[in-house]
Amino acid sequence: DAKTTQPTSMDCAEGRAANLPCNHSTISGNEYVYWYRQIHSQGPQYIIHGLKNNETNEMASLIITEDRKSSTLILPHATLRDTAVYYCIVRVETSGSRLTFGEGTQLTVNP
Amino acid sequence: KAGVTQTPRYLIKTRGQQVTLSCSPISGHRSVSWYQQTPGQGLQFLFEYFSETQRNKGNFPGRFSGRQFSNSRSEMNVSTLELGDSALYLCASSLFPGAETQYFGPGTRLLVL
Numbered sequence: 313d314a315k316t317t318q319p320t321s322m323d324c325a326e327g328r329a330a331n332l333p334c335n336h337s338t339i340s341g342n343e344y345v346y347w348y349r350q351i352h353s354q355g356p357q358y359i360i361h362g363l364k365n366n367e368t369n370e371m372a373s374l375i376i377t378e379d380r381k382s383s384t385l386i387l388p389h390a391t392l393r394d395t396a397v398y399y400c401i402v403r404v405e406t407s408g409s410r411l412t413f414g415e416g417t418q419l420t421v422n423p
Numbered sequence: 424k425a426g427v428t429q430t431p432r433y434l435i436k437t438r439g440q441q442v443t444l445s446c447s448p449i450s451g452h453r454s455v456s457w458y459q460q461t462p463g464q465g466l467q468f469l470f471e472y473f474s475e476t477q478r479n480k481g482n483f484p485g486r487f488s489g490r491q492f493s494n495s496r497s498e499m500n501v502s503t504l505e506l507g508d509s510a511l512y513l514c515a516s517s518l519f520p521g522a523e524t525q526y527f528g529p530g531t532r533l534l535v536l
Contacts, residue, residue, distance in 0.1 A: 355515070356466070357527065358525060406521055409525055
């Protein structure tokens with residue numbers, strides 16, 4: 313699986329959009345970009361994933377650059393409950409369920 | 424639908440002992456993966472089970488083992504515990520290996536003294 317690079321930490325004001333970047337410059341054509349988050353002392357939670365196109369669900373939006381070398385997770389209206397470590401993961405779905413977690417980004421949403 | 428259940432939630436053991444952790448996946452999910460999370464190494468994949476067979480294994484010593492039962496419930500065992508085995512052990516379930524979404528349980532926090 314390709315390596316990802318994320319900022320160690322970010323801050324965001326409550327109610328504002330949180331934009332979390334991820335670099336995956338060595339991504340292969342068949343690798344998907346996944347985002348999970350982990351609220352302190354809980355299990356990770358799936359957020360969203362995509363291959364090429366931008367994706368949106370009830371939690372977030374995922375913007376993938378045209379060359380697929382980077383992506384941005386957008387939480388449109390961050391709340392205090394969005395404070396968590398956010399992990400960007402790239403993987404081939406045919407490789408089974410294995411997820412390779414990096415260090416992630418600690419997002420702190422401030423009141 | 425009930426989520427992933429892990430038991431026990433907390434456990435204290437001493438060096439040299441062994442421990443068995445249990446994971447019940449979401450109903451209908453047949454793939455179970457295990458992860459270890461420590462402050463130093465982060466989240467690391469241990470192994471994945473599907474249809475009672477280990478499909479994938481991470482880079483852990485043989486002291487770490489697992490199994491899956493016909494009802495998809497899974498157990499992992501750590502023998503001859505070491506201080507460094509103190510960690511949060513997480514279980515994730517999905518419909519099948521490689522399914523788009525995995526659901527994680529709350530974890531079992533193991534402390535080895």
